[in-house]
Amino acid sequence: MRYAHEVDKVRTAERTLMARLPEGTLMRRAAAGLASVCARLLSGGRALGEAGLGVYGARVVLLVGSGDNGGDALYAGAGLARRGARVTAILAGAKTHEGGLAELRATGGRAVPVADDARVAEEIDLAELIIDGMLGIGGRGGLREPYAGLAGRAAAGGAVVVACDLPSGIDASTGQVAGPAVRADVTVTFGIYKPGLLVDPGAQHAGVVELVDIGLGPYLPDPDVCAPRADDIADRLPRPTNESDKYRRGVVGVLAGGEAFTGAAVLAVGGAVHGGAGMVRFASSEHPVELVRQRWPEAVTTVIGDSLDKVGRVQAWVAGPGLGTDERAEALLAQVLASDLPVLVDADGLTVLSRRRDLLWRTAPTLLTPHAGELARLLGTDPAEVEARRLEHVRRAAEELNATVLLKGSTTVIAEAERPVRVNPTGTPWLATAGTGDVLSGLTGALLAGGLEAIDAATAGAYLHGLAARLSADPYGRGEAPISAYDVVDALPGAFRTVSA
Numbered sequence: 001m002r003y004a005h006e007v008d009k010v011r012t013a014e015r016t017l018m019a020r021l022p023e024g025t026l027m028r029r030a031a032a033g034l035a036s037v038c039a040r041l042l043s044g045g046r047a048l049g050e051a052g053l054g055v056y057g058a059r060v061v062l063l064v065g066s067g068d069n070g071g072d073a074l075y076a077g078a079g080l081a082r083r084g085a086r087v088t089a090i091l092a093g094a095k096t097h098e099g100g101l102a103e104l105r106a107t108g109g110r111a112v113p114v115a116d117d118a119r120v121a122e123e124i125d126l127a128e129l130i131i132d133g134m135l136g137i138g139g140r141g142g143l144r145e146p147y148a149g150l151a152g153r154a155a156a157g158g159a160v161v162v163a164c165d166l167p168s169g170i171d172a173s174t175g176q177v178a179g180p181a182v183r184a185d186v187t188v189t190f191g192i193y194k195p196g197l198l199v200d201p202g203a204q205h206a207g208v209v210e211l212v213d214i215g216l217g218p219y220l221p222d223p224d225v226c227a228p229r230a231d232d233i234a235d236r237l238p239r240p241t242n243e244s245d246k247y248r249r250g251v252v253g254v255l256a257g258g259e260a261f262t263g264a265a266v267l268a269v270g271g272a273v274h275g276g277a278g279m280v281r282f283a284s285s286e287h288p289v290e291l292v293r294q295r296w297p298e299a300v301t302t303v304i305g306d307s308l309d310k311v312g313r314v315q316a317w318v319a320g321p322g323l324g325t326d327e328r329a330e331a332l333l334a335q336v337l338a339s340d341l342p343v344l345v346d347a348d349g350l351t352v353l354s355r356r357r358d359l360l361w362r363t364a365p366t367l368l369t370p371h372a373g374e375l376a377r378l379l380g381t382d383p384a385e386v387e388a389r390r391l392e393h394v395r396r397a398a399e400e401l402n403a404t405v406l407l408k409g410s411t412t413v414i415a416e417a418e419r420p421v422r423v424n425p426t427g428t429p430w431l432a433t434a435g436t437g438d439v440l441s442g443l444t445g446a447l448l449a450g451g452l453e454a455i456d457a458a459t460a461g462a463y464l465h466g467l468a469a470r471l472s473a474d475p476y477g478r479g480e481a482p483i484s485a486y487d488v489v490d491a492l493p494g495a496f497r498t499v500s501a
Contacts, residue, residue: 003223004193006173013219030190031075033212056084061127065134066093073133074100081107127159137172142179163187167205175202191216195225198423200411227423230499238450249278250449253314256321257288264322264438271442274492316342318445320349321438342448346441350374365454366403404454416455426466435485440465468495
């Protein structure tokens with residue numbers, strides 16, 4: 001896992017460590033790591049396969065603010081100047097770190113006041129690499145002048161932009177972007193990841209994140225956010241043994257589809273079939289049942305009316321995709337939630353729950369998989385607010401709704417009360433197409449039926465779903481192309497193989 005801590009915890013750990021070290025040691029460690037990454041970028045080029053110009057003679061610009069990030073940037077700039085880079089610091093803060101500025105000048109670097117507009121514009125236009133050291137992890141709200149103008153100029157130029165610890169203008173604890181902010185190609189973060197680097201919209205501004213170890217680890221408490229790696233997923237996946245049969249591997253029930261939305265049923269069952277379920281039992285009205293039989297003959301299907309009594313024994317339920325939102329759908333969902341089984345609710349089921357939140361007060365595990373609009377209805381708020389503050393709203397939902405909540409979107413986040421929020425690192429913007437959420441529901445429901453806890457099923461489901469989308473969008477490593485929900489279903493076996501390799 002990659003672990004992330006909110007600002008207050010990072011600050012406390014920094015103070016504890018600094019009290020045990022000679023003054024300035026922590027800043028020197030951070031600056032050395034930052035300079036090393038920048039040197040590697042200059043030597044390796046901005047794009048994969050590009051030769052790069054090397055450090056010697058490279059034009060480097062530092063955007064220097066008043067705080068410690070400005071000091072980090074200045075010391076890192078001095079390190080690059082020692083290796084022959086032509087380094088210019090644009091002094092944009094009300095004050096400047098004196099030690100860092102003195103060292104930069106001693107190594108041949110230059111300083112330009114931000115008020116010298118013509119010189120500032122020239123230096124940024126000629127730069128090959130820009131280090132953003134304007135604001136640190138304590139910054140709140142969007143950038144104000146002169147920082148906002150410098151961020152805009154950096155974005156308009158052709159230089160590689162490297163953020164020092166965090167792109168200026170990003171909320172380190174939440175990822176919120178409340179105005180102008182730096183867009184970095186690479187962020188070099190110190191000591192530990194910050195949630196704002198992993199969660200959109202902040203993550204979109206961070207680029208590739210490089211972690212520099214400065215010794216904070218022993219002084220940090222439990223994380224606030226974590227992001228799984230492939231081996232974390234592999235360790236959690238249920239695996240059949242020689243003694244396994246279809247019942248031991250897990251039987252998932254899928255209550256989905258209606259006369260209006262038959263495709264949702266077919267896709268959800270496809271996700272479950274390729275999600276490792278020992279058996280998939282599908283229940284719906286006659287037309288979607290016939291379509292599922294044709295596409296997935298291995299699924300056991302049942303035509304139902306207003307009761308689930310004939311479906312047979314299952315070990316977890318997926319309810320909602322394409323089900324409808326009328327009284328019949330509400331009654332069927334109520335039967336599922338009245339059981340003592342794990343239940344995943346998606347799509348139309350979430351719309352029903354927005355008016356029947358009382359159905360969620362149950363003792364068995366419940367996993368909800370909304371997008372921002374569906375979560376906004378459940379919480380009685382605005383979708384734009386959910387998108388802007390994803391961590392805040394997914395945590396609130398987990399508490400208020402007595403459920404594990406997987407909030408889909410550009411960053412999928414998963415919350416359960418009193419546990420760190422999990423952030424999914426896989427996926428592609430091509431996933432934003434009809435039906436992919438239904439595939440995720442079936443896949444995750446199969447993992448629930450296989451015995452995983454709700455938060456682990458959600459984590460593994462999101463990871464594999466995003467990985468399958470990547471594999472189908474770019475199967476030969478030649479650049480991504482549009483995909484369909486069926487493509488994601490077909491790529492799921494490859495995703496399982498990839499994490500297990």
